[in-house]
Amino acid sequence: MEGRIVESCKIAIFCWESLYAERVGGLANAATNLAETLAKCHEVHYFTRGQVPDQTINNVSYHYCQPRGNNIVEYCDSMSRGMVENFFKFDTHQRFDYLHFNDWHAVQALHELQDRNTILTYHSTEYGRNGNQYGDWWEYKEISGKEWYGGLIAKRVTAVSATLKNEVMTLYNVPDWKCDVVPNGIVPRQFRADIDAGEVKKAYGIHPFAPLILFIGRLVYQKGPDLLIEAMKTVCQAHPDAKLIVAGEGGMRQFLMERAKYLPANFVGYVPDSEYIRLLNACDLVVIPSRNEPFGLVLLEAWSAEKSVVASNVGGLSENIDTFVDGLKVEPEPGSLAWGINTIMDDPSQAVALGKRGRKKVERIFLWEPIAGKMTETYARVVA
Amino acid sequence: MPALSIGFEVHQPYRLNRNFTPDPKVKKRHIQNLYFDEVNRDLLLRIAEKCYIPATTMILDLLDDGFSCAFSLSGTVIEQLEKWSPNTLCLFEQVAQHRNAEILAQTYYHSIASCFHDKTEFTEQVRMHSALMHDLFHADPTVFENTEFTFNNDIAGCVRDMGFCGVFTEGVERVLDWRSPNYLYTCRDIPVILRNTRLSDDIAFRFTNRSWDMYPLTADTWARWVAESPGEVVNVFLDYESFGEHMWPETGIFDFLRHLPGELSARDVPVILPSKVITEYVPVDSITVPDTISWADIEKDTSAWMGNDRQLTAFHALEAARVFAKDKQTWRYLQTSDHFYYMASKYGSCGEVHSYFCYLSGEEAFRTYMRIIADFEERSLRYMKNRRAARALRTLSPENAFYFHSPSGFIGYTAYSLDQFCELVSIVPADSLRYHQDRGDFACWINDILGDPLIAESIRECTERQDIKNLVGEWRDELWSHVK
Numbered sequence A: 001m002e003g004r005i006v007e008s009c010k011i012a013i014f015c016w017e018s019l020y021a022e023r024v025g026g027l028a029n030a031a032t033n034l035a036e037t038l039a040k041c042h043e044v045h046y047f048t049r050g051q052v053p054d055q056t057i058n059n060v061s062y063h064y065c066q067p068r069g070n071n072i073v074e075y076c077d078s079m080s081r082g083m084v085e086n087f088f089k090f091d092t093h094q095r096f097d098y099l100h101f102n103d104w105h106a107v108q109a110l111h112e113l114q115d116r117n118t119i120l121t122y123h124s125t126e127y128g129r130n131g132n133q134y135g136d137w138w139e140y141k142e143i144s145g146k147e148w149y150g151g152l153i154a155k156r157v158t159a160v161s162a163t164l165k166n167e168v169m170t171l172y173n174v175p176d177w178k179c180d181v182v183p184n185g186i187v188p189r190q191f192r193a194d195i196d197a198g199e200v201k202k203a204y205g206i207h208p209f210a211p212l213i214l215f216i217g218r219l220v221y222q223k224g225p226d227l228l229i230e231a232m233k234t235v236c237q238a239h240p241d242a243k244l245i246v247a248g249e250g251g252m253r254q255f256l257m258e259r260a261k262y263l264p265a266n267f268v269g270y271v272p273d274s275e276y277i278r279l280l281n282a283c284d285l286v287v288i289p290s291r292n293e294p295f296g297l298v299l300l301e302a303w304s305a306e307k308s309v310v311a312s313n314v315g316g317l318s319e320n321i322d323t324f325v326d327g328l329k330v331e332p333e334p335g336s337l338a339w340g341i342n343t344i345m346d347d348p349s350q351a352v353a354l355g356k357r358g359r360k361k362v363e364r365i366f367l368w369e370p371i372a373g374k375m376t377e378t379y380a381r382v383v384a
Numbered sequence B: 001m002p003a004l005s006i007g008f009e010v011h012q013p014y015r016l017n018r019n020f021t022p023d024p025k026v027k028k029r030h031i032q033n034l035y036f037d038e039v040n041r042d043l044l045l046r047i048a049e050k051c052y053i054p055a056t057t058m059i060l061d062l063l064d065d066g067f068s069c070a071f072s073l074s075g076t077v078i079e080q081l082e083k084w085s086p087n088t089l090c091l092f093e094q095v096a097q098h099r100n101a102e103i104l105a106q107t108y109y110h111s112i113a114s115c116f117h118d119k120t121e122f123t124e125q126v127r128m129h130s131a132l133m134h135d136l137f138h139a140d141p142t143v144f145e146n147t148e149f150t151f152n153n154d155i156a157g158c159v160r161d162m163g164f165c166g167v168f169t170e171g172v173e174r175v176l177d178w179r180s181p182n183y184l185y186t187c188r189d190i191p192v193i194l195r196n197t198r199l200s201d202d203i204a205f206r207f208t209n210r211s212w213d214m215y216p217l218t219a220d221t222w223a224r225w226v227a228e229s230p231g232e233v234v235n236v237f238l239d240y241e242s243f244g245e246h247m248w249p250e251t252g253i254f255d256f257l258r259h260l261p262g263e264l265s266a267r268d269v270p271v272i273l274p275s276k277v278i279t280e281y282v283p284v285d286s287i288t289v290p291d292t293i294s295w296a297d298i299e300k301d302t303s304a305w306m307g308n309d310r311q312l313t314a315f316h317a318l319e320a321a322r323v324f325a326k327d328k329q330t331w332r333y334l335q336t337s338d339h340f341y342y343m344a345s346k347y348g349s350c351g352e353v354h355s356y357f358c359y360l361s362g363e364e365a366f367r368t369y370m371r372i373i374a375d376f377e378e379r380s381l382r383y384m385k386n387r388r389a390a391r392a393l394r395t396l397s398p399e400n401a402f403y404f405h406s407p408s409g410f411i412g413y414t415a416y417s418l419d420q421f422c423e424l425v426s427i428v429p430a431d432s433l434r435y436h437q438d439r440g441d442f443a444c445w446i447n448d449i450l451g452d453p454l455i456a457e458s459i460r461e462c463t464e465r466q467d468i469k470n471l472v473g474e475w476r477d478e479l480w481s482h483v484k
Helices: A026-038 A072-089 A104-112 A138-153 A162-172 A197-203 A225-238 A253-259 A273-282 A297-304 A315-320 A334-346 A348-365 A368-383 B028-035 B039-064 B075-084 B086-097 B120-137 B153-161 B197-204 B219-228 B253-266 B274-280 B309-324 B328-333 B337-341 B348-357 B362-383 B387-393 B418-425 B430-439 B441-448 B453-461 B465-483
Strands: A010-014 A043-049 A055-057 A060-065 A098-102 A118-122 A156-159 A179-181 A212-216 A243-247 A265-269 A285-288 A308-312 A328-330 B003-010 B069-073 B101-103 B143-145 B166-170 B184-187 B190-195 B233-239 B402-406 B409-415
Touching (some): A026 A043, A026 A060, A043 A072, A118 A368, A212 A273, A225 A243, A225 A334, A285 A297, A308 A348, B069 B075, B069 B086, B075 B086, B075 B120, B086 B101, B086 B120, B120 B153, B153 B166, B166 B274, B197 B233, B219 B253, B233 B274, B309 B328, B309 B362, B309 B387, B387 B465, B418 B465, B430 B465, B453 B465
Parallel strands (some): A010 A098, A043 A060, A098 A118, A118 A156, A156 A179, A212 A285, A285 A308, A308 A328, B003 B069, B003 B233, B069 B101
Antiparallel strands (some): B184 B190, B402 B409
C-alpha cells in the first residue's frame, strides 16, 4: 500500500483537551478517538493537561500537566512547556516517530520540537470562530499569529474539510502541497438508540405524531439559529402541527425567544448527552442552519441516528451532503431553509430513506478506522 | 439465443410462539410445542392447498412434457410436510425422482449459519440436508444454494471444499459491474450461477403490479424477453410460494406457468437444469465477493436479517448460544433466517414486502425471539460444567435486560447480556452512567440477575467509566474462559 505506514511506530499527540480529564468541546472527542484507533497498531502517547495522575486507557498513555496563566495565551504557553517537559521523559530509548499537534494551543510546543516529524491539524481557525471576520483585539492577533506560525513550521498540515484547507491556505499562506484533508470520524453506535419517539415527544408536551424539528448547537451568530426561527414562520403555514426544539445555550437566546414568541418553538437550553440522544432519536428532522461550519459534527451524529438533515450549503456540510441522496442542502437564509424543511416534511418516507443512506455513508467513510488510516498516510508523507 | 434454467425455493420456518412465557413445568421433550406457534400447522396447510399441491401437480405434467426445473427444499418444510401434509410430500417425491428435475442443496434449517464466524455449524447443516435429500428422495445434490442466496468469498471456498460442483447466487450489479449475469462465472475456483434479477422479479414481484407498464405479463412476452436476452444462459430462481400463495390463482399466475414451456419452445429457448449449466458452459470470468450479498430487497446484502441493532443483538445472542446448546436441534431451529427477517425495520417497497411476510411487528418479533433464546439458555444451565459462569453470561429476556436511563427517562440502550453490557458501558453518555451508579443499579442488576454478589459489591466502589469498564471487562473474559 503506497504511502501507508505498515510497521508500528511511536506517536505523540498534543492536544489541550481529552475525554478522560479536561474536556471542553468536540476536540476532546476527535483527538481521543483518533489516538485510541491509532493505538491498535502503534504506540501512542497523549500529552494534555489535567489534575489527574498519568494513566493508560485503551492502550493510549496520557501524560498530564497543570498549566497556569493570567490569560488564555499565557495559559497555553505554560501548557506547551509542560507538554514538552513530559515529552522528553518518554522520548528516551525509542524516539518518537511522529508528533501530531491539534489546533493553536500547543503551537509553542511545536516550536520547540520543530526539528522532528511534526504534523499540525486545524479543526477551525480564529477567523472562522469569529464568524468569518477579522478581529483587532490582541487575543485575536496572538491566536491567529500562532495559527500562522504553526502552519509555517509544521512539516505537514491537515484540515478537517476542503473548505478549511482553503481557509488556512488563504489566511496563513500554507502551501497546497503541504496540506491534506482528513475529516473527523464518529462512533455511530453512540448516537443511535432504540427509543419510542412518541414517549419522548410527550415528555416535551408534543403530540406523539407531530413532526419534530431539532436544532442543536450554541446559540451564536455562526450557527444561524436566527435563520431557522425566521424559516419556521413559513414552515408553520404549510405544517401547522410541526414543532421545533432548540437545544443549546448562547448569547442569542433572549433575542431568539423574543422572535419566536408566536412560534411552536421550545428552548430547552443546555441538554446533557443522554437527553441529546433521546431528542436526536425522537426527532423527525435535524436542521443545521450554520453560516460557517468547518466540519459540522452534528451532521454525522444525525446520520448515525438515521435522521434526515437540512443543512446550509457551507463548509464541511456542503462537501459531505449529497442533496436528495442523504440530505438536503439549502442556502443559509430563511426562505431556502423553509423550502428544505417543507420538502422533507411533505414526504416522510423520503425523509427516512435520506437518513438511512446517511447512516450508510457514515459507515462507509466516517468510521475512525479509515480516518486513522488516512492520517497515517499523512504521517508517511512527512518522511517521504 | 440463451438457454433458460429455472429453480424454485421451497421453505417454511417454525414461526415462534408470540405468546410465549417461560414455564418450568413443561418438560424438555415438549419444549418445541412451547417455543413454536400453533399457527405453523394452519399456515402450512393453507400454503399446501393454495400453492404446493396445485403448482406441483401442474409442474409434474410439464416435466412429463419435457420441461425441466430445479427445486431446493429446506429441511424444516420437509419436516412440516411429513407431519401435517404427507400427501404433498409425495408430490415433491415424484418431482425429485423425475428425470427432468433436479434437487439443490441448502442448509437443513434454512439458517444464517453461513454468517457465523466459525463455519463448522454451517457445513454440518449442509451435510444434514444432503443426507436428508439422499434418504428421502434418493437424490444427491451437486449444486448448492445458500439461504436467501447469501454468498461471499468465504462461503464460496467453504462450499467448494465440501465437494459441490457449483453454487447459485444473486447477480448483483455492484459485483458484476458491466458484466452480464447470463454467463457462468467462478469464485474461489467454484463455478457460480448468477440469478437474473430482472427476469426473476418480473414474475415474483411485478407480475401483479397494476401500475407496471408491462402489466399484465403473459407467458409469450416473458419468453420473448428471455429469447432476446444476450448471453448464454438466463438463470431464474423464484420463491415457490409465489405460485398461488403470494399471488393468488385469480392473478393468472398458474396460466402463466402452464403456457410458459410451450412459449419457450416456440422460440427455441432450451430449458436446462443448473447442473447442466455447469457442465455445458465454460466460466467466462471470475468474481470476488468480499462483502456478503444476497437476493433480499434492493440492497442485496444481509441487511434484511442483520440490518438494525435489534437484529444484530439477536444474531450475537444466537452465535453466543452455541456453548449453551446441549439441545442442538432447538438451537438450530432458532437459526432459521425468517426469525431475523421478521425483526426488520425497512421502509418503502421493501418495507411493504417485509410486512407482507411478517406475522408480527419487528419489535414484537424481537422480544419474542429474545424471550425464547433466554429460556433456552436458562434450561441448558443445569447441564453445564460451570453453571455460575454460564448463568452470568447467558442471554437475558427483555424482562431481565438492563435498560440505560437518564433522570428524564429511557435513553434507548439495552443490554441483553453481560457481553452487551460491557460494550454499552463504553458507549452510553457519562451522565447516564452516573445516574445509575448513584442509585446502585449496576450492583443490583449484577447481584440479582447475573448472580454475582462479589462483583456487585466491587462495582459499587467504581467512580469512573474506565473503572467500571475494566471491572466488568475482566470479569467477562474470565467467565468465558471457564465456559469455553
